[in-house]
Amino acid sequence: MEPKGWRLTQRIDEGPAVGARAPRFLLGFFQRGSTAVRLRGFCVVRCLSILAVTALLVIVLTVGAFFAALARGPIASDWLAPKIVEALDDLYVHRYQFGISSVAIASTDHGLTFTVNGLAVKSGERTILAAPRAQLSVDPRALLIGRLTPRRLDVLDLELRLEVLPDGVVAISAPGADPVAIPLDAPSPAEPAAEAQAAPVIPSLRQAAGALRAVMNFIVDPESPVAAIDKIGVSNARLVIDDRTLDKTIVYDDLTLSFDKIAGARRLRLGATGSTGHVGAEVEAKGGLGERRTLDARLHSLSMEEIALAAGARTLPFDTDAPLSLDLHFALAGDGRVVEASGKFSVGEGFFRLEEPDAEPFMLQELSISGRWDIERRLLAIEPVEIRTSVARLSFKGALTPPAEGTGVVALSFDLARPGAFLPTRHGEAPLVVENAGLTATLDLLAKKYKVERVFLDGPEVHATASLDVDGAQPDGTHLKYAIHATQTPLRSVLRIWPTQVAAPTRMWMDEHITAGVMRSGTLTADLDQQAMTAGRYERPPPDAALRGDFDLDNATLIDAVPGLWPINGMNGHIALTGRTVSFVATSGVMESAPGRRLAITEGVFRAPSLGFDPAPAWIELKLAGGVEAVADILSLKSVAPAASLPMDANQLKGQIEGKLRIDFELGLAAKEEHTRIAVDAETSNLTMERFIGKERLEGAALRLVSDREGLRVTGAGRVFGAPVTLDLRRAAGEKGQAQAQLSLSLDDAARVRAGYGFTGVSGVVGVQVQTRLPIEDSESQFEIDFSKAALDHPLPGVTKPLGKPGRASFTLVKRPDGSALEQLQAEAGPQQFSGVVELGRDGVLRSAKLSQAKLSPGDDMRLEVTRGGDALKLVVRGANIDARPLLRFLSQPAAEQSAAAVAGKPPNSDDFDLDLKSPIVTGHGKQILSNVDLRFERRGGKPRQLSLTGNFGREPFAAMLTRHPSGAPQIDLSTSDGGAFLSFLDLYHRMESGALSATLLLNPGRSDGTMRIQDFYLQNEPAIRQLVMQGAARTDDKGAAHFDPDSVKFARVQSAFTWANGRLTMRDAVMSGTEIGLTVDGYIDLARDRIDVSGSFVPAYGLNNLVSNIPVIGFMLAGGQHEGVFAVSFRVSGAFSAPVLTVNPLSVIAPGLLRKVFGVIDGTGTGRLPESAPAPR
Template sequence: MIKRTLRGLVQILAGLGAGLVIVAAVLAWHLSSGPISLAFLTPHIQDFLGRYHDTFRFEMDDTILTWAGWERALDVRVVNVRAVDPEGRVIANVPELSVWLSAEALVHGLIAPRRIEFFRPRLNLRLDEKGQVAVALGDSEDASADLARRFLTNLSGPPDPTNAMSYLDTFRIIDADLTVRDDLTRLAWRAPGTRVEMVRSARGLEGEANMTVRHGGQAADVTLVGSYDTATERVDVGVTFAELVPADFAAALPEMPGVDTIRLPVQGTVTLTLDGQGQVEAVGYDVEGGAGVLRLPPPLDQDLALTSIAFRGQYDGLRDLLTINDLTAELGPEGHLALPAPTSHDLPLRSVSARGKVWIGRHRAILDSLTADLGGPTAHLTATLESAAGQAGGDLTVQATGSLRGVPVNRMATYWPRAWGSDAHRWCVTHLADGTFDEITAQVGLVRAADGDVRVGSLSGTMAVRGVTVDYLPPMPKARGANGRIRFDRESFNIATKGGRVAGLEVTDGLIKLLKVDTEDPEAELNLTIAGPVRDALDLIDHEPLGFASALNVDPAKTSGQSSTRLTMAFPLLNDLKLEQIAVRAESAMTDVRIGGVLLDQDVKRGRLDLTVDKVGMDVVGEVEWADIPARLAWRENFDDDAEFRSRFDLAAFVGQVERSVPLGFDLAPIPGEFIRGALGAEVHYTVFTDDKARLEAKADLADLSLAFPALGWTKEAGVGGTAAVDVSLAGNAVTDIPYFAVTAGDLVVLGSVAYDDPGTVKRIDISRMSYGRTEVKGTAEPRPARDPGGAKGWAVAVTGSSFDMAPLWEEFTDNPDAQARKKPLDLDVDLSARLDRVWLGDGRFVTDLNGMLTRRGHLWTDVALTAKVVDDKTMAVDVVSDGAAGRRLHIASEDAGAALRTFELYDNMLGGKLEIGGYIDDSKSDSPMTGRISVEDYRIKDAPALAHLVSILALTGIVESLQGQGLSFTKMDIPFTYQNDLMTITDARAYGLSLGITASGTVSTKDEELDLTGTVVPAYAINTALNNVPLLGKLITGGEKGSGLFAANYTAKGPAAKPDIDVNPLSALAPGFLRNLFGILEGQTSVKPDGELVIPDSQADR
């Protein structure tokens, strides 16, 4: 049974299949010839469609069956469907319409469409000014917002058994001719061949549209994918496009500012989210573009030619915030950006990338980052832009921070607009070269007014530069290889440098300030610290336009040492800068300094000096050695011709060994510097005036100095206080006047002045006071021509005063030339006139009312003519007369020989007498021997120990008593002598009176004060010598000795002159004259010791 049933079922199915095949074959044959009309269905479809719309009716031409391809197979379509209002107007039409019925609706007994497709319709979309969408189908231009709203509601809502359209789940528009019009922007564009599909989803509605948008002769492929959430009424749309020029559609996208600036084909994706009120919640974009133009907004306001661009970001509708996550533009190797007025500068720009944010409603934007390739250097920028009060049309405030790296200094003008600090720009471009700006940073505040005027509210920044050449003040040497950091703002531009070299000097640091750059009178200040050789430093400050070293009369080539110099300059930023407009100052610390011939032709060396110089003058202070003298120097140099002086040198010196110091460089004769020894502290003030005249003021502390003036017999030992002062006027280095000099040392006071004829030529020396010891005089000295060409000049000296200590001069006068040479007396030619109330020749020995002339040539007093008074107003005279080179004649006369001899410390035991000394000094011989005679008449001898010893041997008691009492009277003394080499030789000298006669021959050493004499003592001289007058017999009796007598004794005197050893032959005292010489040869003599003891020889004592 079952088998029979199955077999029957199979047969039925086979038959049906065969029938279907036959039907399909027949149907395919008919379809291949074209669509098959199903006109019988048209009334039913028309009735079905009209059942749901009471405001209009549907009309259609036919219903057909057509082959739609293997994907769709057979398709039933209604042709030329029209919606007609009660007045008969066609309000919508579709060329073809395809309807698929809903199986779910059929179950409920309802015929309803599940899918509807429009083919090749004309679709008009209109966006009114409120943002609502109205749709018109076909030839009608009356778009209905209600139609579109009701259609979307049916498609997105749940199925409703009372509403056949609620079963619709798919709606397609195929090959539509789409036109979009925007009432707000007046923008219209077409998209022929548009395909639209909307499908019901679990959450609402999803859709996709593909079209080629045409506008302004351009075509762009656009794909839209979207969804609608029925619960939230939120719409999400994604747009993918290619070859789209955004600027062509900018008016349709007001929520996306800047779209109108993109005038180049782009491709990418834009997403859009709308809320239930149709307001934009969010927009996202990811776009790339090719070559074209990017229109920059004001204030840049220009077309920027690009080779490519890419940007992505989003728009937050709730915050009204547009975010640019990344914007990259390539401009190519010739790309540039024109900065608008007032900048007006073309800036190389090869590429740029940026990100930022724009608060559209608040009219505020933040540029988080911008990086630009400027044709080598790289720029980075951040900025904030904000409109006043957050409203359009107000002042736009810009706060920007930027940096620029790797800018060659020589290309500075390429990247620095002239208008950005025109004065600073001009100075830097003109005076900076070489090297690289490693980094430039800037912070700027700009305000762009509604009228387009741009002003700078704030400006500051820094620049880091290395290897730069700074031409700080042409034509001075440039500083090369410097590294530095620059700080700038609206008012100033400061360049701080490190390192570098200028004219052989190292620039350790520097600061160049450009000030008041925002005014019409900008200024510059320059500070450089420069280290190196003193010579190079002086070369630098001597360079044009300064010329300081030349103004100092210092030759840099004659200097050495090391220096650290701070050079400061200030001047206006002018193209035609003049020297008088430059304020300049240099401060230098110098070590081991040598300056040749800077002061009185003497070098300054081993100096540690601080120098300050400006256009007014120069100051130098420090420790130096001047003329080998350690000193503290203060040097002031004035450059103003109207200044009180040109140069002033203040020296505080300590001379350790005056005798070894070099001369000052000018003649201060006749100051005897060779008699100065020891240490000297002095202050010297040397002033040079603008007429090249000079003044030297010196004060010295003589406490550590030993002074000796042999000619005056005055000395001061070290440790005895003293001061000296002198005021000297000079012309050049020649002395023209010494208006004052003073020496106060120990008991010495010297005050005076020196007058000059011609510069360097002494006319007169005036000593207004000279006081020391027993001297109180004043005097003058005038020069005399030198006796030999090229020799030392002579002096005419006049001395007056109440008292003068001549003891030292007298000792020198009585010395022979060899002794004088050993003492090294002052070698001068002097004509000395004297008028003195009292002249001291030694302790307690003086003359009064001295008048006379003394002439000295070299080491010798050649001519003397003196008169004076000794004790009791007795006169004496000393005359020395030169007869030329051969010799000098000496004559001394005194009314009181004893007083004269005592005064001159020649012999203290003579009283009274008349003195005559005559002699001749033979200067033709090297030792200048003197031959002469001493004669004294009518004198007495008292307290003469040597003579008393002598006569005591002869038991001449009366004579001894006379010597010890009133003195022994003598009638005459006659001493012929020669004097040579400190030795006086006496021949046949004799002295005699009534009581005694004595003869002597031998020598007296004035050097050792020793004598060696032999002679005869004659008692009772007047009687004893009377026999001499008897011819022949007298000579026989007296022995023929001149001055001898009948009874006399021979003696010898040897040893110290004060206490000689005296030997007497006692036999000769009793023998006649002709036998005395015989007894003199006897063995042994009785001698008398200096103390008076009689000594008898041993041979005589034995008898």
Template sequence: MPSGKVKGNPGEKSPNAGKDAGMTDETEPETELRPRSRAPRRVMRFGLWMLLSLALVVGLAGFGLLALTGKPIRLPVWAVAEAEARLNDALPMGGNNLSIGGVEIAVGRDWVPRLRLEDLRLTRSGGAPLLRLPEARVAFDPLSIAALRLRPASVVLSGASIRLRRDATGRFDLDLGEAGAGPQLGSFAEVMAALDALFARPQLAALQEVTVEALSLRLDDARAGRVWQLGDGRAVLANDPEGLGAELSFTLAGGAQVAQAQLQVRTERGTAGARLRATVEGVAARDLALQAPVLGFLSALDAPISGRLNGSVDAEGQVAGLEAELALGAGALQPSPESKPVGFDSARLALAYDPAQERIDLTEIAVQSRSLRLGASGHVYAPGVTRGRPAAFLAQIAFSEVKVDPEGLFVEPVTFSQGALDLRLRLDPFRLDVGQLTLLEDGRRLEAKGSARADASGWHLALDLALDAIRHDRLLALWPVSAVHKTREWLVENVQEGLLRNVKVALRMEPGAEPRFSLGYDFADGDVRFLKTLPPIRQGSGYATIEGNSYTMVLDRGQVTPPVGGRITMDGSIFSVLDILQKPAQSEIQLRTKSSLTAALSLLDQEPFRFLTKAGRPVELGEGRAEVSAVLRLPLVPHIKLDDVSYQVEGRLSDVRSAVLVPGKELSAPALNLTAGPSGLAITGKGRVGAVPFDATYKLPFGPAAGGKSTITGTVELSPRAVAEFSLGLPDRMVSGQGSGKFTLELPKGGAGRLALTSDLRGLGLALPEIGWRKAPATAGRLEVAATLGQPPQVQALSLQAPGLTAKGDISLRAGGGLDRARFARVQAGNWLDAPVTLTGRGKGRAVGVEVTGGRIDLRRLPERGGSGGASDGAPMRAALDSVQVTDGIALTGLRGEFTTRGGFGGTFTGRVNGGAAVRGTVAPMKGGSGIRITSDDAGGVIASAGIFGNARGGALDLQLVPVGANTYNGIATARNFRVTNAPVLAELLSAISVVGILEQLNGAGLVFAEADAQFRLTPAGVEVSRGAAVGASMGVSAAGTFDSRNKRLNLQGVISPIYLLNGIGSVLTRKGEGLFGFNYKIRGTSDRPEISVNPLSILTPGLFREIFRQPVPKLRPAQ
């Protein structure tokens, strides 16, 4: 075709140009009114028609040749340049420039001409690229060619690069190639109307398909905050008489695996909406959720999704309906990168969306993994989803199957056949609120509520579960094997049966903190074993909790049956694990028991304790009731040793009776307190041993060092009934009143008990009438006893200290009861007795025998006895004393005697006066005491040994003492045929009266006195002689006065009568020892330095008148 015709005048118009290009004068104003955003599209259409015209001109020349050869012809460069120039001149490019790299023309065997354009570039006036197509292929409609009109039948574009931008409102901007900002796409209706208008033009009436190959698409989504890069895309736009169809397929890169998606859109002529169909494979759940707000709930999943979606959109591009079937591959629930993923293997989801109600019907929900299988259906309300992303999803789910079986978590799968769930899901930030979850299986009803949220710090979880009833074994199946496994193992091994009710579970999790878990439930008819070695608790009921790190089980009701003693009620017992996270976990057992005493001791004698067995004691210690509280702490380990267990036992025993604790005696108590610990067992309280009250503590130490020895310590009553109860055999009335003693009773294993007793003797009256000693009840003292409670009991040591009496010794008792012998190595009674004393039992009701061997008695200080009576048969007494002090200067030494208290104190004895002259004596009971008669064959020796007169020799003595008061006796003494020699006092007296012959006789063979007698009073202070006389052939002497034994002072007066054989006739007128004529004398001073005075003129006073002038007899001053 000539070039001139193609170019024409710049000012002229081709007759067909406007028609072919669709641009006439009438259309020019319309073009100017269109938005500027449509200018590139108009330029493209105009350029296309120009190219088609060029192709037609060129094609007519070589059409036949091309049809015959089938080979493409490449236009020369000049032709391409000429065509490019004419296109730029002819097309309204709006300042843009079109360049073509090359053109090829070919005719196929079907006689359809085809045009191939290479490297098409559309640039802005400043050189910035607007669009670049590596290749464009156009196939023309044969019918239009026959009509001499070139109408494209199909167009294939290759290598297009498109950028879409979606703003926060959801509208799209189109950016072609590298041009930057491009035209803004209108609504879905506007886009579809524009496409309809485009294909309605006559020039494109034959165009059936536009294909874009090797398409790359970049989507900058400001609403989602994401950029998607789509590659290897292919877009097909199909035009048919009924409507338009579009298909877009692409590959989405950037994830763990390459995802593919295919989108199909179909519109019908005359309608504003469209039908959609999408198929996805391996698309990330988050990506799909971001593009489809109705599927926004999938944004928390990190998993690939494959499936199909069928739906429709309205004129505004809003989803008018949607159905989807989606399959999720292996993935996890992970709302944020910091939250720990919750994995699953696969899932299926089938749904239908109703935008009018903003409701999603979930016709199928299926989750499958090695740890979870779930089947469900339900519906979701998404308020606001039609206006964008909803603020929350409100779901109601019905479960048809739930099976939870994490590997290694449960002993067996946990299954439920039906259930329901109400929840609310918020996505920004992620928060899941469970209003109610109910799961049912075999009559069990599990209810739960809670919330879970995830943020930059991780998961925050709050979950509360409630179960109406479940068997114990089923709860253990629900208990995770690895969760506090030692506590779980303990429950498996020690809680055998039972029905659990009102099960409550709470779980709280916070990032960076240990999970907080609580569990609570009631149980009934359960068998619980707190320790493997102890009998199980049968028919137990109560409740259990886990709070924080502590597990607690409280037993409201239950019972244990030990080997001996009958049932034990365990109501109120508690088992707890102090810290379930500790390794090994430490448990605490608080036992509360009520039973017989034997049953309680039998329980304490089980392994690992064996308290009584190790102590060599039977569990049958006695009868009674026991209420025991025990606290045991032990680790939860397979094998428990006693050293692993710390424990403390407290109890109250009532109505106790035992014939074992105190051999041979029944111990009884209304109430006792019991304690036990690692060191031993103790029982404390008040009771009676037989009839004797006590307040004592029984202690049984544990361990090898104790050797099975136990002790009883406390206080016991000391009284006549105690004497009778323990068969001490003491005389009646020896013990009176009531006192108490502190005692310690050691009970060795297999041996007799050893008793140690002390007392202050207050309240206790004691009496030994045999020795005249008494202790008033109000008077204090000291008693110490060490005894062995064998058969019979033996008192190894007894020490008694009381006012007026001190005794130390030992006591043996008879096998049949009663006193055998009490041996006191030293008895001190006041200051009058200091001697060993032996008391010998003589049978019940009879006075004990008394034997005194050695020691001394001081009669001066002998206490008064309250009467002369004694036991009916009298108490025999045998004495072998070293000394019996009669007065200050007179003592009987080497006394041997036998006495009795029958009818009073009496008996016979022998001894020596002050270690000198021997005497014999008799003691007889008399009113006021005991009378004494002393005889001797050496009267002079007795007088001399007594320190009264040391120069007498020989003679017979008869001395009688009659008690008249405390340690005071009236005495009569008679001596016969004794001799006085070398008596200084008498010599001085004779010298004073110038009786030479008698004096010489005194200094020679001595004066012989045929008879002497005296009446006197013997007191502790000395001797008062009221009348005394000694007569012999040579002289007679009378005397009266005092001898103070305390200071050896003499105060005597009397008459000395010489030649008494003749002079004695006058005694009938005076008194014995005084003659008709005699000399009065006085003796003063001490016995070793006497002062003698004689009145010579007194001889002139005949005996008849001597009484008139006789002075009163001197008296002793009373002893202080």
């Protein structure tokens, strides 16, 4: 069936020739041989000639008038409309019905032309063409005989609309014409089963040549439908293409179409202006039947949208904005043989992108493919193929062998025409030179199997081969297999020739994370079915078994294995990948986070077990050995720190570490940092951590660090303050920030001094256990102190404990904005117990303390409050019962020669304080009780400023107050009516009863000098008195009556000068006398060392015996001194104070005073070691 409208001008040249029959008509009126008749005929001829001339003149004038009128403008000639319709109808053999609304005659470049308005063409009841305006040129020779023969038809101002509907139907419409629907994907008519199963037929070369001959014959054959046409044209038309499948509209303006006959050729031209510019096509055919014929076709400035539309394809597998051009040339011999065939396809400058989610676009500079038919070899020689893009510069030559008769196998081969290169994609990269490359392929068009047997690239830095197999005849769709192999090729070169859409997730990861290295050997294979390939278009990974890759790497560099991680250099390892997994196993590598901070990686593993998901899980595990500073840098990374959350500042760590580090994280745009997990199992050696406790650092630590799903655990030992410390740190899984730590320290004397806790009176090893949240400065800490291996000798007044006895203290150290506090303080050492709260300032100085319980002895009931006012501490002590013996023992101790503070280079503690103590009962030695005690004491500048002490020994009052010596030194005045109780209270002497005591004590630096006087007292059961009495005189007279009882001796007075220094009481010129006996004493009692060494004279019958001593000169010669007698016994008490030894010189009984002194010098009973003199008290 012929296309509608095709034969509009087919019969324009088919009119009858009538001119030849006119002479015969005129001659029929005359007969031969008749003269009269001839004369009459002559007249008739003459008349007719005149008539003809007249008619001709009228015609000329009429024609002249017509053209004169035509020169002024078109001449309306609607009366010709039926004639034109009749001529067109005759031309197309009444196949179509033509309609014209109006006709005008005009003169144009093409001669006399009929301008037709409202041209309509119908086929049956349907309008197939409706043009607002058209121009029809006719044959002027035929017009002279009154016949209209069209020779040229130009349709003007035509608007054609083409709509591609979503159901695949193309609707063509024009104004005034009925729309035509053409289904592009119409199903073929039902065929018999046998025919339906018949194999497709591939056109052979003979068929292709026949088709080419048919086309050329149609154009040049005089008998063809277009042979009689001079020109058919469309001008100033508009084409609108509305593609509703893509929701896109394409408009072409200035559409021109012309088909011309020129001398020896036929030419078809098409041109239009679209969105991409001017589009044109030209086809020219030359020659005639039986001679050489040529066909040249050229299309230029086409876009892919236009090609897709022309091909009826809704979508293409790629997208580009580059202009496309096609040049074709064919030549046929006179016998119809194809003697020449060549062509060139070229793509201009623009971008190019495959319609694959992972394909990266690139810029095209030039792509051209030229080919020619080689008659002798019967193949298509393709040379050259020029590729110039932003990623490559390559030139190929090859050949395509068409299928043989009855087969569908096409052979294709390409080789590199000259060395080419892949261009660098990153700054600093060099071009990848390709010296040799090639491709060999077999395409079975009948079986739909396409196989690339071998593709290879070879150059200085690339050695790769590949193969590909596509099977399109599988029941479940197309199958794709490929294999890529590379050897001794730099990794960056591999990635530059690796298509971005092939194993895209793996390639992307390698491109982003491996910046250097050599692929010693690598293989990538794939077996993908239609479902897997479709999934790839939607960025879903193929099945795990569909893809397999194995790559051996040397000296690779891995970057950003974890976001922000420093490069790992010198890695040797193996990459294994599947459709959904990728892993990298390294056997060596080095990471350096900063100069000198190196980590040697003896083993390393990276795995991403579920690629294709967003986010995709991944993990990296490294076996490390090196500086802990580098590991600290890793744990400080922004991407790792939230998950690591070390309880200390990683920058304060130094030392060596060896172990495993595992980091679980996520890949992809939806990856979240909070899902990062860190696992560590490592051991450190020679670890140093700054500011471990305060400003003190941890040194020489050997720690085991484990961080896993159960939490963080750090155990080990080191040294702090120069002493050993064990560390046990734990933090539960899911927690961040601080970690619970337990520190166990063993602090000897030197360590305590270094730590600033070198208290006087503490010796030995003190165990300290701290439970805290690191860092210590920012959290509460539980302290447990063990004094069992330490001795306490009055670190606080009255607190003592021997070595080996239990002793402990515990408290909670709480940090506050203005300092710290020791809360829940509990301390005990034997009977000594303390509990309460102590508050310290920011500098560690005591600010206040409140001890709800303070016991120095089991029976104590005492409370203590300490507050700081200005530069002094105020101590308020309240108690119901206070045992003063521990304090008295403290006062009896010698002063330390050098305090721990002085050893540590610190000034001695000289806090000023005020003491306010009140207690109804204060118990001392010898079961003595000082009741109703009221003590007020002030010290400033290390010296006492005020003392006021009152109380009672039974009913006898006791008082002590601070006065001033004339020298300005402070002096304490004591007085009591029960001196025996006072001396027993102080544990100075326990065998005295009663006695009015008065004493003065001059306080000097390091010592106290004073005098004491006691009157009217008794000595009860004094062994020394009893022994002296036995040595010196009988206790009965001649009648047996007792002179006195040695177990209860009354004395009238005792007086002595003394010095107290370092727990040692030194007596000078001590005299004790009564009516029965008297004593003189000189020497010392060292309470601190439990020693005594005193000597003197025992004078019996003192009242009578001493009378001579008052006589000048004679008294000294006979009595030996003012307080001695004529008869006396020299004695010495020495040894332990708790078990003294009395030594008596029996000769001294019979020796007078001066001689007795001489004997005392010889045997030591008369000498006492006296201290240096001191100013006499007031």
